[in-house]
Amino acid sequence: MSRAPYLSPKTARRLKRALITALFPIIASFALAENSYWTEFGRQPVYIQQNNFGNVQTLKFTKFKDGMLIAELDGGVGEISLPVSESMAQSLTLQLENIQQAREMMANQNYVGALAILRPQAYPLIKFHQVPDTFTQLHVPVQMLIESLILSGELDEALDILQRIQLDTVSPRYSQYGIRLLNLYMDQGDIDHAVEICRMLPVKGQYAVNISPIIDAADKLRAAGRYAAVIPIYREVETFVEGEALDNIRMWLAYSLVLNNQLEEGNTIFDKLEEPDPKERLFSLYKLLQGSREYRKAEYGKALDNLTRGFVRARTSYVWVPEMLYLIGDCYARDLKPVSARNVWTEITILYPDSPWAARASSSLEKLSTPETSTN
Secondary structure: OOOOOOOOHHHHHHHHHHHHHHHHHHHHHHHOOOOHHHHHHHOOOEEEEEEEOOEEEEEEEEEEEOOEEEEEOHHHOOEEEEEOOHHHHHOEEEOOOOHHHHHHHHHOOOHHHHHHHHHHHHHHHHHHOOOOOOOHHHHHHHHHHHHHHHHOOOHHHHHHHHHOOOHHHOOHHHHHHHHHHHHHHHHHOOHHHHHHHHHHOOOOHHHHHHHHHHHHHHHHHHHOOOHHHHHHHHHHHHOOOOOHHHHHHHHHHHHHHHHOOOHHHHHHHHHOOOOOOOOOOHHHHHHHHHHHHHHHOOOHHHHHHHHHHHHHOOOOOOOOHHHHHHHHHHHHHHOOOHHHHHHHHHHHHHHOOOOHHHHHHHHHHHHOOOOOOOOO
16 A cells, blocks of 8 residues: 655645645636626637827737736737736727617616627626726726616626726726625625625725725624624724724724624723723714623623713714614613613614614614503
8 A cells, every 4th residue: 555645744834825826716716607797708809909100900809917918919829918008008999889879778777788788898808907097998898887787786797897806906986886886785784795895995095985985884784783794894994094083993993893702802902092082072982882891791880881971972973873872772771771771772763763773773672571660
């Protein structure tokens, strides 16, 4: 019987890393393999005219690799690589059919008809998305395709396309489509896809405009009790903000860690925070975090004290006020004061009807037993 060759631990680790590196593209392709339109059209070549100082030639572009456009030579005998630059993009012309007709169909809300025109022509362009934005003939059809998919409710296909685009290398317009998808998934209660988009969206440099909608989504995810989902989102955003915004994010990170039962890590972050002056905006958020720690330890009396002090100093416009009120009501309920709990939760449904915490308050009100007397 032959024996397997001995591998030292160090060699085994290297082999494991090599296998993971080699298999990653295959695994990634499996993750995106369900889009039949990509299978049918995505790998098709694209014929583009290049005008080089009056010398016009049509090139068959097949792929984009290492920042270069790859064109196949006549007869498939070889290929040439062209560096991507603004000046090069301005020399290119792309001939597409019926794009104006697709635009008119979109204007008339005939998205099925528009998609029939756009899919065969736009899918092959996706692999060249890193060509500069000045080559609008390439980017406009791709953006029209994504727009039509969103408006027609084909959200998963639109998401599949955005997953194939390196969002931190293209116009922020593509991120805007991601944000629209994010909000639509949130409205549908599709938390998993919403979290996926939050992690996709770039937030550095010109993409800092994505931070606000990501935080808005994180607020809704937190209200849905998805603390584990928002923790990596806050950690990602934390590295790109400063000042009061950074303190805000760190408080929410600590808060989510505490409510996700990662008490040690959450407490470590909290202990490094300084309590803001009561006149400062973040004072009430700090009290929400402090009260939530005590709430998690079932110290409802202490939690109620800190939460109430934070609420007194808060303005009704602060985004965390509905959440604070919900916890105040829950502290009352757990302290066997159902009348007070009912009053607070009812106030949320009246003052913040569009907040996700209003939905939680309504659900809690349904479960709250109706008291026979109002003694508290």
